[in-house]
Amino acid sequence: MKLNTKISTQVYGCLLLLPAACLLVLFTHYPVLETLKSSFFTTPRGLREAAFVGLENYSMLLEDDVFWQVLCNNAIFSLGTIPVSVALALIMALWVNGKLPAKSWVRAAYFTPTILPMIAVANIWLFFYTPQIGLVDKIVTALGGASHNWLGDPATVLPCLIIMTIWKEAGFFMIFYLAALQAIPPELQEAARVEGAGRWYFFRRVTLPLLMPTTLFVFINATINSFKLVDHLFIMTKGGPDNASSLLLYYIYEVAFSFWDTAYASTLTIVLLALLAVLAITQFVFIERKVHYQ
Amino acid sequence: MQKGFWHYLEWTAAWLLAALWAAPLLYAIWGAIHPGEFTTHFDLTAPLTLENFREAWNTAPFARYFLNTFMYVSMTLVAQFIICTLAAFAFARFEFPGKNIAFMLVLVQMMIMPEQLIVKNYEIMSSLNLVDTIPAMGLPYIASAFGIFLLRQTFKQIPLELEEAARVEGASWLGVLLKVYVPLARPTYLAYGLVSVSHHWNNFLWPIVITNSVTTRPLTVGLAIFGAPESGVDFPVIAAGTLIAVAPLLVSFLLFQRQFVQSFMRAGIK
Numbered sequence: 391m392k393l394n395t396k397i398s399t400q401v402y403g404c405l406l407l408l409p410a411a412c413l414l415v416l417f418t419h420y421p422v423l424e425t426l427k428s429s430f431f432t433t434p435r436g437l438r439e440a441a442f443v444g445l446e447n448y449s450m451l452l453e454d455d456v457f458w459q460v461l462c463n464n465a466i467f468s469l470g471t472i473p474v475s476v477a478l479a480l481i482m483a484l485w486v487n488g489k490l491p492a493k494s495w496v497r498a499a500y501f502t503p504t505i506l507p508m509i510a511v512a513n514i515w516l517f518f519y520t521p522q523i524g525l526v527d528k529i530v531t532a533l534g535g536a537s538h539n540w541l542g543d544p545a546t547v548l549p550c551l552i553i554m555t556i557w558k559e560a561g562f563f564m565i566f567y568l569a570a571l572q573a574i575p576p577e578l579q580e581a582a583r584v585e586g587a588g589r590w591y592f593f594r595r596v597t598l599p600l601l602m603p604t605t606l607f608v609f610i611n612a613t614i615n616s617f618k619l620v621d622h623l624f625i626m627t628k629g630g631p632d633n634a635s636s637l638l639l640y641y642i643y644e645v646a647f648s649f650w651d652t653a654y655a656s657t658l659t660i661v662l663l664a665l666l667a668v669l670a671i672t673q674f675v676f677i678e679r680k681v682h683y684q
Numbered sequence: 685m686q687k688g689f690w691h692y693l694e695w696t697a698a699w700l701l702a703a704l705w706a707a708p709l710l711y712a713i714w715g716a717i718h719p720g721e722f723t724t725h726f727d728l729t730a731p732l733t734l735e736n737f738r739e740a741w742n743t744a745p746f747a748r749y750f751l752n753t754f755m756y757v758s759m760t761l762v763a764q765f766i767i768c769t770l771a772a773f774a775f776a777r778f779e780f781p782g783k784n785i786a787f788m789l790v791l792v793q794m795m796i797m798p799e800q801l802i803v804k805n806y807e808i809m810s811s812l813n814l815v816d817t818i819p820a821m822g823l824p825y826i827a828s829a830f831g832i833f834l835l836r837q838t839f840k841q842i843p844l845e846l847e848e849a850a851r852v853e854g855a856s857w858l859g860v861l862l863k864v865y866v867p868l869a870r871p872t873y874l875a876y877g878l879v880s881v882s883h884h885w886n887n888f889l890w891p892i893v894i895t896n897s898v899t900t901r902p903l904t905v906g907l908a909i910f911g912a913p914e915s916g917v918d919f920p921v922i923a924a925g926t927l928i929a930v931a932p933l934l935v936s937f938l939l940f941q942r943q944f945v946q947s948f949m950r951a952g953i954k
Contacts, residue, residue, distance in 0.1 A: 399778060399779070399780075400778070400779065400780040400781070401780075402778065402857055403774045403777075403778025403779065403780040403783075404774070404780050406770040406771065406773055406774035406778065407770070407771050407774040407775075407786065409766075409767050409770060409771075409827070410767050410768065410770065410771035410790070410827040410832060411771075411786070411827075412827075413767065413823070413824075413826055413827035414789065414790060414793060414827045414829075416808065417798060417801070417805055417808070417823065417824035417827075418792060418793045418796060418798075418801070418824075419789065419792070420804075420808075421801040421804035421805055421808065422792075422796060422801065422804075424804045424807075425801065425803065425804050428803075428804070478701075481701075482701070485694070485698040485701075486698075490695060490698055491695060492699070494941065495702070496698055496699065496702040497941075497945065498937075498938065498941055499702035499703070499705045499706040500701075500702060500705050501937075501941075501944075501945060502705070502706065502709060502934070502937070503705065503708075503709075504948075505882060505930075505933055505934060505937045505944070506709070506886070506930055506933075506934070507885065507886035507888065507903075507904050507907070507929070507930065508886065508888065509886075509888055509904045509907050509908050509911070510904075510907060510926045510929060510930045511708075512911070513907065513911035513922050513923075513925075513926045514708050514709070514711070514712045514923065514926060515708065516911070517715075517919045517922070517923075518708070523723075523724065523919075525711070525724060528724050557705065557708070560705075561705065562948070565945060565948045565949050566949075568945075568949065569949040614795070618797070618799060618800070620889060621888040621889060621904075624888070624892070624908055625908055625911055625912055639799070639800070639889070642802070642803070643802065643889070643893070646802065646803045646806075647802075647893065652803050652807075655803045656803055656804070659800060659801070659803060662800055663796060663800060666795050666796065666800070667795060669795075670794070670795035
């Protein structure tokens, strides 16, 4: 009788899990394995079936200048967006957590870009960067500068996208800092005041160390995010000029759906997944450690 | 006295940054409600017009895009609630062999999102004959690892005594789930719902891959076609179209700001 209920409970638990398991296998685990498999084969074309080529796609990748350029772009994009947006996020969080007049308006202003779709953001910012009629050029020429094709110049296109991305992302990271700040017991602040500690001292010696786990979490999330963010490229640059603004995920999309080379796209996807896996595992290890500390 | 000065300086900096952050959106609003010649010419006496909105609305089938987005977002949300609730309940309150491995396999989806698997997921959808359908846009996201994780945490925090009380009264497993767990997890559902809705409302890469006709295309994809430089539409009309597309989410954000921010916070503390 008792054994019977135990088994029926187990069966019940498995049944509850079944729908989610089927979907996860179909759209996550199976595609990952299939992607890995495809990366060792040629792209099937017409009647010609995929042929096993071993690591040929990977050696092609090592010699593909565009791949290296895109990877380099992605590194610049990450290095350009992450430190600034995380630093801004912390400053924003400190401000809206303090005694700032019109605080809810300020917080709304910081957070609003997060709510907007990247496509809408790109539509608006594309106009800012348009030569001659765009707002940036209007300001530059009014100050005596020369008109410039901001998104058409390989030297300025990435910085332009980086600035826009910082604007889009900082408010989102602010939320994590805000949550962490609100978890800091107010007694600490009072104790510090009694001891006569200054605000800057308190921030450096108490707040900042307490925010370290959040900072790590935000940093790694931001890095993972910077490898996923490509929507704006569809509107603003299409990865151009000369691949100067293309990022890894966008390149995968192009290889797969413009050149229809699914085998090579799979190879690139494996590289992206490996990168993200390393980042996610790093995150996991650090968060584990954070749990141990408490 | 000196302290007061520094406070004012800090407040000014905070407000300036807020103004800078609000500026692009305010600028889009300015551009949308004035005739084209005032786009970069800031004249407070410029005549107001709704002509840009009318033109945007007539240039692209926004009503259709809205309907598509609405169907995609709501179908996805309802399916996520059901599937994730069942899975989270299993993980929180049942023992079965391989549970830990199963949970690890769920968590894999936290780092590998369907966006990264566009090539294979497209092939799967096409073998299921689902390319260019509305369910296809949401299907890979339904068994959301994040949703399962969040609900499992919440369910685990609910005291077992409540469940036992319900079982003494003769409630079945499903009855316990619906009468005890789901009602008590309402704040989590709200938080997860807001995050999910705003994510899918704004989603682009997977929808652009899987849709190719007006009858399935969501707002973001429609907006991308509408706003692309090749489409030849000028800025005031693009600004108006963009505002039309973001209005529902933006207005609800401004109305329920607190809930939005809190739900994102809750989502952040995983």
